[in-house]
Amino acid sequence: MEKDLLEQLNCWHDDDEFEKIVGKITEIPEQDRDYDLVSHLARALNNLDRYDEALQQLSTIKTEGEHDPLWHFRVGYAYYYLSQYEDAVTAFEMANKLDPEDEDAVMLLKWSRHEVGITSPQEKSMTVQPNAIASVKNDPPANELISFKERIKPFQFIEHDSGNVSLILNVGVYKDEVFQTRADEGFEGNGYDWGSLAVVFLEEKMPQLEDTVHFDPEADMFCAYSDNREALQKFAIGFKDACEDDAVIRDLFSRAELD
Structure with a gap:
């Protein structure tokens, strides 16, 4: 060639x-x-x-x-x-x-x-x-590890110099229609609402990670963090997959509590 x-x-x-x-x-x-x-x-x-x-x-x-x-x-x-x-x-x-x-x-x-x-x-x-797995390997010498970061978009996986890792989502667009189903209860789809949803997901789908993955949302941003990279990656993958399954995410959200 x-x-x-x-x-x-x-x-x-x-x-x-x-x-x-x-x-x-x-x-x-x-x-x-x-x-x-x-x-x-x-x-x-x-x-x-x-x-x-x-x-x-x-x-x-x-x-x-x-x-x-x-x-x-x-x-x-x-x-x-x-x-x-x-x-x-x-x-x-x-x-x-x-x-x-x-x-x-x-x-x-x-x-x-x-x-x-x-x-x-x-x-x-x-x-x-x-x-x-989001993209199949390049041929050598450009053979780089397949990143899962593309797979979890619009979530962002951030690695810090301290060794900790974070999962970030700028809220307001992604899956906003799910939060609108309970707007009359006060849910707005802000970072705190995402945090409430993530708590339900973690408790029901990945309880083994409850002591490892933590949440620190703000009004305009959802944030999960951990000092265990593998644990947060597993959470990120599972949570994104749940978000992409409309029936699953709506069911989980039905048990979320307003913060």
């Missing part, structure tokens, strides 16, 4: 412009696409939730990808989000074998094993929602 094209594809990937990647590569005749081009295409398709198409592309370079951990990772990623967990386990096990230092493959392997009921005692702490 030409250097300029590779740089353009990576630039589009960094900007989440996955449709442009697919469009550019599909303009190239199939017989002229090399391993790297097909890999980039499959990565973009995964990021567009077009998992079957990604698997189809990856199958065309299966022989070349046999010893490439990224090939196995992308296969596993597609299988995972197609709920084909046994196939995902197989793919992530190979990715882990080829690159034991890849923390993302280890994490998704644990999630996949959990889904098929073979979670080991050491992995029980990893049973959080896998939607933390």
Whole structure:
């Protein structure tokens, strides 16, 4: 693949412009696409939730990808989000074998094993929602850890020099319609109302984190904080997933108490 094209594809990937990647590569005749081009295409398709198409592309370079951990990772990623967990386990096990230092493959392997009921005692702490994964890996040397920060937007995950971490939300727009259902009771959707909602979520959905995750809301901002990074990440993922499930978040909010 030409250097300029590779740089353009990576630039589009960094900007989440996955449709442009697919469009550019599909303009190239199939017989002229090399391993790297097909890999980039499959990565973009995964990021567009077009998992079957990604698997189809990856199958065309299966022989070349046999010893490439990224090939196995992308296969596993597609299988995972197609709920084909046994196939995902197989793919992530190979990715882990080829690159034991890849923390993302280890994490998704644990999630996949959990889904098929073979979670080991050491992995029980990893049973959080896998939607933390927001974007599939860049090719080396730009192979950076997949950040869950995109997944939890509009919440922001802040790391402090002290080692503490915070979860912040500027309130007033996101899920405001939920708070309006109890406006006659005085709920406004401010930071304190979000804090009341978060308390119910923590008590009912993640009681094991009650002594670890704390809240310090203000009028225009919701804030959760902890000195345990992993604990707050788990809370952030779970809380965001609950917010995206309208039935769940409305049910939780029905038990929130006005501060």
